[in-house]
Amino acid sequence: MSATYNFERISLLITDPSKYMRSLLVGLARSFGFRTIYEAADGQSAITLMRERHIDIIVTDGPMTPMDGYEFAKHIRNSPETPNPFLPVIMVSAHTEVTQVKRARDVGVTEFLAKPISAKTLLVRFCSVIDNQRAFVRSSKFIGPDRRRHTDQAFQGQERRGVPQPAQESPPHPDGLTPGGALSQDEIKALLTDDGKEAAA
Amino acid sequence: MANSDETKKADGEVAKAGVFTPPNLLKIRASAPGGKTMDEMVKAGMAVISTQAKNYADVANADVAEIAGIAAAMRQAPDKADEFRPELMRVGLNLKGQAATMGYPLVTEVAHSLIDFLDDMKKANRRLADDPKTALPAVQFHVEALRLLMAKDVKGRGGPTERALIDGLKSIVAKALPEMAG
Numbered sequence: 001m002s003a004t005y006n007f008e009r010i011s012l013l014i015t016d017p018s019k020y021m022r023s024l025l026v027g028l029a030r031s032f033g034f035r036t037i038y039e040a041a042d043g044q045s046a047i048t049l050m051r052e053r054h055i056d057i058i059v060t061d062g063p064m065t066p067m068d069g070y071e072f073a074k075h076i077r078n079s080p081e082t083p084n085p086f087l088p089v090i091m092v093s094a095h096t097e098v099t100q101v102k103r104a105r106d107v108g109v110t111e112f113l114a115k116p117i118s119a120k121t122l123l124v125r126f127c128s129v130i131d132n133q134r135a136f137v138r139s140s141k142f143i144g145p146d147r148r149r150h151t152d153q154a155f156q157g158q159e160r161r162g163v164p165q166p167a168q169e170s171p172p173h174p175d176g177l178t179p180g181g182a183l184s185q186d187e188i189k190a191l192l193t194d195d196g197k198e199a200a201a
Numbered sequence: 202m203a204n205s206d207e208t209k210k211a212d213g214e215v216a217k218a219g220v221f222t223p224p225n226l227l228k229i230r231a232s233a234p235g236g237k238t239m240d241e242m243v244k245a246g247m248a249v250i251s252t253q254a255k256n257y258a259d260v261a262n263a264d265v266a267e268i269a270g271i272a273a274a275m276r277q278a279p280d281k282a283d284e285f286r287p288e289l290m291r292v293g294l295n296l297k298g299q300a301a302t303m304g305y306p307l308v309t310e311v312a313h314s315l316i317d318f319l320d321d322m323k324k325a326n327r328r329l330a331d332d333p334k335t336a337l338p339a340v341q342f343h344v345e346a347l348r349l350l351m352a353k354d355v356k357g358r359g360g361p362t363e364r365a366l367i368d369g370l371k372s373i374v375a376k377a378l379p380e381m382a383g
Contacts, residue, residue, distance in 0.1 A: 002238040002239065002240065003238070003239070004236030004237055004238050005231045005232075005236045005237065005239070005242070006230070006231055006232070006233040006234070006235050006237075007231060007236075008235070009230045010227055010230055010231060011235065018293070018295050018298075018299070020257075020260050020295075020299065021254065021295070021298065021299060024249070024250070024253050024302070026251070027249040027252075027253060028246045028249050030249075031242065031245035031246045031248065031249045032242045032245070033242065035319070056227060057227070063290065063291065063294060086223045090225075093294075093298070094294040094295075094297040094298030094316070094318070095290075097295055097316075097317075097320045115270075115294075115297065115298030115299070115302075116246075116297070116298055116299065116300065116301035116302040116309055117298075117302055118246075118250075118302065119242075119243050119245075119246025119247050119250060120243045120246070122246070123239060123242050123243055123246060124239075127239065129227070130225075130227045130228050131228065131230050133219050133222070133223070133225040133227070133228065135221065135222045136206070136220070136221055136222070136223065137218050137219070137220050138218065138219045138220075138221075139217065139218035139219070142218075146220060152295055157321070180234030180312065182317055182320075183315070186358065199331070
């Protein structure tokens with residue numbers, strides 16, 4: 001029997017500068033069963049909102065103004081006024097250049113999902129932060145999820161790499177099609193889950 | 202549950218890192234009765250995307266018009282082209298991040314190429330204003346490719362003409378970067 005998830009009692013904060021993208025993410029979250037969903041257009045607005053609302057999971061873009069998603073995640077992990085430094089932070093960003101992904105890792109994001117997204121890739125990230133809650137590391141230089149983790153148990157389907165998928169289910173991803181500095185989702189996962197030595201150093 | 206790892210750094214200094222696992226309250230709440238399977242949720246999510254995709258062409262056309270305006274402003278003042286770079290990145294990332302989800306993977310591919318080009322220039326410490334005769338035409342070629350794809354409403358992987366367009370774009374970028382590097 002397949003595992004089931006009930007997201008009705010889990011609150012979500014979606015932070016993205018694009019109204020259209022927020023609308024998509026909110027629509028997807030509602031279709032998954034989330035009932036309490038808040039929206040913000042940048043990190044500063046999100047922090048303001050979090051002073052008044054209880055949030056369980058954060059979904060944030062990277063590039064935003066005036067406060068970007070990296071500073072926002074850093075605030076969540078380090079600020080004395082953060083309501084919960086252990087909140088799962090899922091960064092959903094189209095800027096997948098290696099320095100940006102490393103930056104996301106170093107400020108303590110829990111998961112990084114490369115845009116363009118599909119319903120399945122987003123859902124898998126939600127299930128992952130719920131099923132595979134990571135231990136936390138706190139040192140003088142880093143606070144965030146322990147990068148030493150195991151295989152994603154939430155994903156029960158076939159791995160996407162190398163497997164043709166219907167366009168609607170999993171849109172053709174540009175990674176691998178265009179040479180350049182951007183990372184594929186597999187490379188991002190590898191970068192976020194190194195052996196932990198850097199995290200503890 | 203907390204414990205402490207001692208990690209020896211390169212200079213011999215020992216740093217203490219606390220490792221602890223907060224209680225997983227989300228898992229308890231998510232296991233409440235009345236949940237859905239992943240297959241059910243993916244199916245519902247795909248329906249949301251299909252519905253939202255119906256008005257994506259208007260959104261993409263607005264983004265392409267905006268990016269064309271930014272490129273035009275760069276051409277008018279080449280020495281100030283880098284002032285427009287953040288806006289070019291912002292709109293380019295919108296197109297890269299949304300188009301393929303909505304059925305326009307070639308638009309994503311062109312926007313991805315533009316973002317990579319700008320990132321590669323930054324990594325090489327090159328400003329757009331340093332190489333206006335190479336960098337600005339490369340940007341403009343991306344803009345024209347985006348305009349063409351949206352004007353023809355090219356969904357999916359396109360045909361031979363569209364593939365030739367993408368290949369031409371890649372050639373221009375591959376040629377432009379070494380030229381700028383000197």
